Amino acid sequence: MRNRAKYVAFFVVPAFALVGIFVVYPVARTVVLSFLDSDGKFVGLENYIRVLSSREIINLEGLSRGFPLGALVHNLLWIAIHLPLTLALGLVLAVLLRNVRGGAVIKSIIFLGMVMPMIVGGVMINFMFDRNLGIFNAFLKIFGIPAKSWTAYPDTALLALIFGSVWLWVGFSTVLYSAGLETIPKDLYEAAQLDGASALKIFTKITIPMLRPITIVVVTMTLLWELKVFDIVYVATMGGPGGASNVLALQMYTYAFRAMDFNRSAVVAVLLTMSTLLVSLPLLRTLRDDQS
Amino acid sequence: MFVSLLGWLVALVWILPFMGVFMTAIRPLDELLNGWWNFATFRPTINNFSGAWNHPTAALSRGMLNSLIVAIPATLLPLFLATMAGYGLSRYRFKLRTPLLALVIIALALPQQTIAVPIFQMMNALNLVDTYLGLIIVHTAWGIPWIAFFMRNFFTTIPKAMEEAARIDGASDITIFFKVVLPLAMPAIGSAFALQFTWVWSDFFLALILIYSPDKLLATQRIPLMRGVYHVDWGLLSSAAILVMVVPIVVYLVLQRYYIKGMVGWSLK
Numbered sequence: 001m002r003n004r005a006k007y008v009a010f011f012v013v014p015a016f017a018l019v020g021i022f023v024v025y026p027v028a029r030t031v032v033l034s035f036l037d038s039d040g041k042f043v044g045l046e047n048y049i050r051v052l053s054s055r056e057i058i059n060l061e062g063l064s065r066g067f068p069l070g071a072l073v074h075n076l077l078w079i080a081i082h083l084p085l086t087l088a089l090g091l092v093l094a095v096l097l098r099n100v101r102g103g104a105v106i107k108s109i110i111f112l113g114m115v116m117p118m119i120v121g122g123v124m125i126n127f128m129f130d131r132n133l134g135i136f137n138a139f140l141k142i143f144g145i146p147a148k149s150w151t152a153y154p155d156t157a158l159l160a161l162i163f164g165s166v167w168l169w170v171g172f173s174t175v176l177y178s179a180g181l182e183t184i185p186k187d188l189y190e191a192a193q194l195d196g197a198s199a200l201k202i203f204t205k206i207t208i209p210m211l212r213p214i215t216i217v218v219v220t221m222t223l224l225w226e227l228k229v230f231d232i233v234y235v236a237t238m239g240g241p242g243g244a245s246n247v248l249a250l251q252m253y254t255y256a257f258r259a260m261d262f263n264r265s266a267v268v269a270v271l272l273t274m275s276t277l278l279v280s281l282p283l284l285r286t287l288r289d290d291q292s
Numbered sequence: 293m294f295v296s297l298l299g300w301l302v303a304l305v306w307i308l309p310f311m312g313v314f315m316t317a318i319r320p321l322d323e324l325l326n327g328w329w330n331f332a333t334f335r336p337t338i339n340n341f342s343g344a345w346n347h348p349t350a351a352l353s354r355g356m357l358n359s360l361i362v363a364i365p366a367t368l369l370p371l372f373l374a375t376m377a378g379y380g381l382s383r384y385r386f387k388l389r390t391p392l393l394a395l396v397i398i399a400l401a402l403p404q405q406t407i408a409v410p411i412f413q414m415m416n417a418l419n420l421v422d423t424y425l426g427l428i429i430v431h432t433a434w435g436i437p438w439i440a441f442f443m444r445n446f447f448t449t450i451p452k453a454m455e456e457a458a459r460i461d462g463a464s465d466i467t468i469f470f471k472v473v474l475p476l477a478m479p480a481i482g483s484a485f486a487l488q489f490t491w492v493w494s495d496f497f498l499a500l501i502l503i504y505s506p507d508k509l510l511a512t513q514r515i516p517l518m519r520g521v522y523h524v525d526w527g528l529l530s531s532a533a534i535l536v537m538v539v540p541i542v543v544y545l546v547l548q549r550y551y552i553k554g555m556v557g558w559s560l561k
Contacts, residue, residue: 007465011380015373015436022433026410100299110306115544116537117494119512123533128309135308179556228403231496235516252405262409269406280401
């Protein structure tokens with residue numbers, strides 16, 4: 001085709017020019033900033049050493065004294081609790097709701113957590129765990145456990161946020177798994193039933209393996225979300241009390257726009273980006289398979 | 293039967309916080325002291341809503357208007373540019389195609405924190421800090437990768453026969469795109485619209501670093517300001533939370549089919 005280059009330029013260049021200027025360049029600039037001092041002199045890995053050895057990021061003393069454990073550890077803890085819970089709950093709900101009258105309505109309700117702005121999500125979490133109005137405390141009262149605002153104490157602030165964020169995010173895994181279940185051919189189940197397989201066996205030998213591609217996507221997206229979590233923490237606790245619920249994204253913001261230290265904030269941003277890129281490698285791989 | 297009961301029990305657990313926030317928003321403070329679930333007396337009021345709407349320092353009436361002023365162009369602009377880019381990526385083979393696709397996927401993974409400081413400095417140099425134009429530009433650039441990826445995936449699934457027929461009739465590729473392809477792509481564009489609009493409306497971080505004049509603050513930025521300093525005014529905060537989340541929830545309910553398709557397609561390619 002004679003005019004091919006012209007058409008490629010027409011379709012692709014405007015969009016990618018913007019991405020180049022306002023996404024790619026800033027990322028590159030952040031990487032550069034992470035190796036400079038405040039006067040713009042190259043200092044090698046000095047910023048990295050300073051940040052990684054600071055108590056805001058990793059607080060080893062916390063291991064014996066309790067929270068804060070440092071933003072990096074908090075993010076890892078978020079992943080360790082939130083990821084298995086949302087995956088398991090999402091899968092169970094997707095399977096369960098298939099056989100429930102009005103299951104679609106229930107799914108829509110559960111999905112609302114994904115639709116609301118996360119800044120509102122943070123308010124909702126605070127509300128659930130509030131001393132006077134929180135449904136969580138009303139529930140605990142049945143067992144005689146005294147009420148308190150769980151997000152306001154160092155020991156429980158982070159855990160309250162993490163469990164609250166399960167409530168927000170389960171809609172995602174539920175909806176994706178529900179879509180995935182639809183794609184499993186019915187005759188697979190029928191054949192298994194004819195062979196006399198138990199429900200548990202069918203679940204572990206057919207359902208779970210067939211959902212593998214969906215699981216990869218759900219895990220990737222959930223990990224990305226857990227690493228990037230910001231709004232919830234900002235509005236619910238501001239990372240407090242005393243840094244007890246701090247996370248990397250918030251620490252980057254604090255370094256950059258509170259302490260005005262663009263170099264240390266760049267280090268946190270680079271560490272965060274490296275983690276998210278590592279997590280999204282499976283998605284990049286699907287692209288490579290696509291090119292054949 | 294048991295399964296249905298369990299299912300609706302789950303729904304109840306998920307909806308309780310919404311009911312709580314709603315009850316807190318429509319009831320006066322003194323009725324809430326024994327819990328919003330206590331209905332010994334029930335005198336609904338709209339004082340909390342009007343309080344949040346006309347808040348002296350963080351009025352939501354202004355905030356929601358501001359959010360709309362940002363969200364509409366910051367949805368349409370990337371939608372238009374990225375639909376073209378997605379078409380280009382799906383229909384032409386050129387040297388930079390695979391690198392661009394890889395770039396798109398990498399951009400999907402990036403945290404906004406990675407661009408924050410340089411974006412602030414660039415906007416500062418362009419005199420665009422604390423302007424909606426600056427914020428709209430960043431949202432546009434930030435939205436393009438995922439929409440382009442999503443649209444490209446959509447275009448690879450639709451047959452090229454109609455486009456080739458139009459080409460034989462002598463139409464140029466640009467005419468074909470606008471006359472033949474765009475009408476076919478409307479469902480996918482609807483999905484991308486629903487998601488991009490909700491995400492821009494819900495954005496907090498980019499607004500936080502770029503917009504700071506009190507009268508220019510967006511709706512999401514006003515939520516943290518509603519919280520009192522010494523005690524939390526839950527009536528006010530709940531009303532504000534409802535007002536701000538109602539917009540994306542309405543978009544979701546109205547465009548539910550597109551929304552879920554977008555969500556699933558966006559991540560399942």
